[in-house]
Amino acid sequence: MRKQRSELIIVVLILVSIYTGQRTCCNAQVKQEKLYLEFEQLVLTRQNSKAIAAGRVLFERIVSKYPDNNSLHELQERLKVAQYLTELIGRNLKYRQKKSIEDVISLEIELELPSSGMKEKEPGYLLAPAEQLYWTHFESFSRELNIRGVSTADSKFLRGYYCLRMQSWIEEVANVVTKVVITNPEFSDLSYYSFVLPLLYISEEENDWKKLEFLFELVDSDNLDAISDFCLLRVDRPRASCAIAKYKAKSQGKSFSSVDWALAASTKCFENHRLDLAEKILNKTIDALGDKDKIVELRLK
Numbered sequence: 196m197r198k199q200r201s202e203l204i205i206v207v208l209i210l211v212s213i214y215t216g217q218r219t220c221c222n223a224q225v226k227q228e229k230l231y232l233e234f235e236q237l238v239l240t241r242q243n244s245k246a247i248a249a250g251r252v253l254f255e256r257i258v259s260k261y262p263d264n265n266s267l268h269e270l271q272e273r274l275k276v277a278q279y280l281t282e283l284i285g286r287n288l289k290y291r292q293k294k295s296i297e298d299v300i301s302l303e304i305e306l307e308l309p310s311s312g313m314k315e316k317e318p319g320y321l322l323a324p325a326e327q328l329y330w331t332h333f334e335s336f337s338r339e340l341n342i343r344g345v346s347t348a349d350s351k352f353l354r355g356y357y358c359l360r361m362q363s364w365i366e367e368v369a370n371v372v373t374k375v376v377i378t379n380p381e382f383s384d385l386s387y388y389s390f391v392l393p394l395l396y397i398s399e400e401e402n403d404w405k406k407l408e409f410l411f412e413l414v415d416s417d418n419l420d421a422i423s424d425f426c427l428l429r430v431d432r433p434r435a436s437c438a439i440a441k442y443k444a445k446s447q448g449k450s451f452s453s454v455d456w457a458l459a460a461s462t463k464c465f466e467n468h469r470l471d472l473a474e475k476i477l478n479k480t481i482d483a484l485g486d487k488d489k490i491v492e493l494r495l496k
Contacts, residue, residue: 365392
């Protein structure tokens with residue numbers, strides 16, 4: 196009898212333990228879902244600084260929750276690279292702007308005062324060309340972002356957090372570049388740096404450039420062609436180049452033909468000894484066409 200009672204007590208304790216564990220787990224899940232909803236609301240209402248702060252805490256929790264998840268490690272690597280590039284470009288361009296202002300002031304003083312024959316040598320920051328930064332870090336972004344081995348809710352949050360951080364850094368770099376170019380029009384080629392992160396972030400197969408049209412608005416209309424050529428010839432991104440050309444035509448109230456653009460772009464590629472890229476552009480355009488006359492024209496090209 197005592198044995199049966201002991202066994203019954205053990206069974207009851209096990210059931211209570213299971214119930215308590217399930218309830219605790221359920222409460223934790225509800226709390227986590229609430230935090231995700233709060234994060235989404237902050238993003239929707241464009242409270243980016245608060246969303247980033249809240250998202251950073253949630254992101255670190257997920258990383259701790261899945262310490263051996265390789266797809267999370269890849270995501271962490273992307274975020275680290277993006278932050279590094281943002282800080283590198285921002286620091287260098289701010290220094291260049293400050294140095295330019297100091298040079299102007301120094302020149303004015305030198306015109307008023309006799310030269311002492313001594314000039315202080317000041318070390319500057321060396322910033323690699325924009326295309327070099329792109330190709331150096333291309334590998335970290337070359338594969339499609341595929342978050343595996345986490346819950347659906349975690350995956351949704353991670354994608355949202357990644358997009359938020361990338362867009363925030365893209366805007367930060369764009370604002371710094373714009374300030375430098377406005378005060379120093381002769382530095383218009385610095386606009387290329389605004390496109391390093393977006394080109395890494397947006398896949399060539401995605402039609403996502405409309406989300407980042409604000410970048411095109413920050414570039415002087417006369418410089419858009421140079422940016423388009425940069426995307427085409429220096430970083431092998433024809434779709435980005437086409438998106439910029441299309442935006443320019445729209446902003447000027449002109450019609451845009453993707454076929455005409457493909458013909459012009461392939462000609463530029465031939466002239467710059469990029470036969471492989473020219474062939475790629477023409478073949479993709481042919482595959483997308485239903486116009487037989489245009490197909491013949493492109494095949495002759």
